[in-house]
Amino acid sequence: xxxxxxxxxxxxxxxxxxxxxxxxxxxxxxxxxxxxxxxxxxxxxxxxxxxxxxxxxxxxxxxxxxxxxxxxxxxxxxxxxxxxxxxxxxxxxxxxxxxxxxxxxxxxxxx
Amino acid sequence: xxxxxxxxxxxxxxxxxxxxxxxxxxxxxxxxxxxxxxxxxxxxxxxxxxxxxxxxxxxxxxxxxxxxxxxxxxxxxxxxxxxxxxxxxxxxxxxxxxxxxxxxxxxxxxxxxxxx
Numbered sequence: 001x002x003x004x005x006x007x008x009x010x011x012x013x014x015x016x017x018x019x020x021x022x023x024x025x026x027x028x029x030x031x032x033x034x035x036x037x038x039x040x041x042x043x044x045x046x047x048x049x050x051x052x053x054x055x056x057x058x059x060x061x062x063x064x065x066x067x068x069x070x071x072x073x074x075x076x077x078x079x080x081x082x083x084x085x086x087x088x089x090x091x092x093x094x095x096x097x098x099x100x101x102x103x104x105x106x107x108x109x110x111x
Numbered sequence: 112x113x114x115x116x117x118x119x120x121x122x123x124x125x126x127x128x129x130x131x132x133x134x135x136x137x138x139x140x141x142x143x144x145x146x147x148x149x150x151x152x153x154x155x156x157x158x159x160x161x162x163x164x165x166x167x168x169x170x171x172x173x174x175x176x177x178x179x180x181x182x183x184x185x186x187x188x189x190x191x192x193x194x195x196x197x198x199x200x201x202x203x204x205x206x207x208x209x210x211x212x213x214x215x216x217x218x219x220x221x222x223x224x225x226x227x
Contacts, residue, residue: 031214041200042115042221050213092214098144
């Protein structure tokens, strides 16, 4: 079964609006990370939240983690057209160090 | 260079041929990962190298796939007797931390493989 499942699969918003993407996972984790991918090529790391953290901020990004519900959310505030990309969550299980990625959310920000 | 590099950026091959994909990780990074991404899908883990430890090959889809990492740096992913279902973007990532630590990964631009 797929770890790090994101929803929605696709999200379309207007510039200036906030975008929220959710991620669920199934096992105990060491940390959860969010990555961004433009045009189906290399991924860029956005933010990492450890299992003992509940919320983290980085610029216009806000990430929450609820380990009791095994879920995380990524909020992008005041979105810009340049935020258009695919966003993936990835988890590191407590038993290992490799990341398991979800299917991603395709975000489109319309000017 | 400062980032992870991969070559070639694009590879078109005929079914049945062998291909080699190369990854140059960030200098000093001890961990190196290979992933495969089919069109519109998430990343599928293939193999993980950490220092001098035996690699984690648990994600390799068949014995046609193999990878090596020479001198703890450059890695080559080899696909023998390619099939059309091997067509995908192959992504390499490196990290300067291993198991039990925050393992932010730095990705290369990928190699887009097309098997005709």
